[in-house]
Amino acid sequence: MNLQYISDERGKTTGVFIPIQDWEELKSKYSDLEKEEGEMIDIPEEHKNIVRQRMEASEKDPSRLLNWDDAKHKLKL
Helix, strand or coil: CCCCECCCCCCCCEEEEEEEEHHHHHHHCCCCHHHHHHHHHHCCHHHHHHHHHHHHHHCCCCHHHHCHHHHHHHHCC
């Protein structure tokens, strides 16, 4: 396993980066990890509804969408 330790400005270890292949192996070995991973990503239902409404509006009227170049220019990116 090729772990990478994440440190703060004082050199104190604050986290660990696990490559995705190693993470997938851990999840297959320890089934509870997958359940916990799903629980970590908890998007409020009202946020999901906003996205659904916007997707539906975009499907009904695609002209309301900007292409990436126009959006980038408008946002000055």
